[in-house]
Amino acid sequence: MAPLSRHCLLLIGTLGVLVLNCCTNGQRNSTLIFTKENTIRNCSCSADVRDCDYSLANLMCSCKTVLPFAVEQTSYNGHLTIWFTDMSTLGHLLNFTLVQDLKLSLCSTNTLPTEYLAICGLKRLRINTEAKYSFPEQSLLIHSTVDSDSKEKPVSLHKGWQTCMYISFLDMTLFNRDSSLRSYSVENIASIADNFPDFSYLKTFPVPNNKSYVVTFIY
C-alpha cells in the first residue's frame, strides 16, 4: 500500500508542476463572443469549446453579457472566436475591428445576404458552418509576412482603422455555400475605389486614403 500512495503523491506533485507550468507560462485565454436570442455574451476561455455549444461555454468560460449599444469598435489580440446566427449582429460586433486570428462559426441555418465585412490586420481566418452543412472547418492563412516577427504586433493595431495597412473584405455569402474558402490579395494600392471600380459597394467603406495598403478579398 505504501509504495502506491507514494506514487500517488509523486503523480499529484507532477500534476501540480504541470498545472503551474501551464499557468505561469503566460498562456492567455482566448476570447469567445456569441450571440443568442438578442443576447451578446463576451467570454474568456482557457480551453476550446465545441462550436455553438452555448451551455458549455457558459459553464467553462468566464462570460459576461454585453449590451448591444455598448459594443464599440475595438481590437483583439490573439484568438477571437465568434458564434453568430445573423449578419447584423456580426456586422455590429466585427465590422471595422482589428483582429489577427479570427474564427467565425455560423450557428444557424439562416441564409446570409450579400454584404461585406471589413476587418483590419487579419492573418488567419477559420470558418465553420457546421449547423448548415457537414462541411469540415476551413482555415485560411492570409499574411505569411507574419512569420519573421510573429511576436510583434503590426503598428496599426493600436491606432485604429484609419491607419490600417491590411484590409480584408469578407463576402458574407461564403457562409451560404458548402465550397472552399478562397481569397486574393492586391498589394500596394493607393485607393480601393480607383482600383476596383466594379465594386461600387466599396465606396461605402470609409477607407484610409493617401497611402498604400494590401487589400484581401475572401469569398
Ligand SMILES: *[C@@H]1O[C@H](CO)[C@@H](O)[C@H](O)[C@H]1NC(C)=O
Ligand atoms: C470582450 O472582452 C474583451 C476582453 O475583456 C474586450 O477587449 C472586448 O472589447 C470585449 N468585446 C465586446 C464586444 O464587448
Ligand SMILES: *[C@@H]1O[C@H](CO)[C@@H](O)[C@H](O)[C@H]1NC(C)=O
Ligand atoms: C480564463 O478562463 C477561465 C475560464 O475558462 C476563467 O475562470 C479565468 O478567469 C480566465 N482568466 C482571465 C485572465 O480572463
Ligand SMILES: *[C@@H]1O[C@H](CO)[C@@H](O)[C@H](O)[C@H]1NC(C)=O
Ligand atoms: C460594414 O460596414 C459597411 C460600411 O458602413 C457596410 O456597407 C456593410 O454592409 C457592413 N457590413 C456588415 C456585415 O454589416
Ligand SMILES: *[C@@H]1O[C@H](CO)[C@@H](O)[C@H](O)[C@H]1NC(C)=O
Ligand atoms: C498625403 O501624403 C502627402 C505626402 O506624404 C502629404 O504631404 C499629404 O499631406 C497627405 N495628404 C493627406 C490628406 O493626408
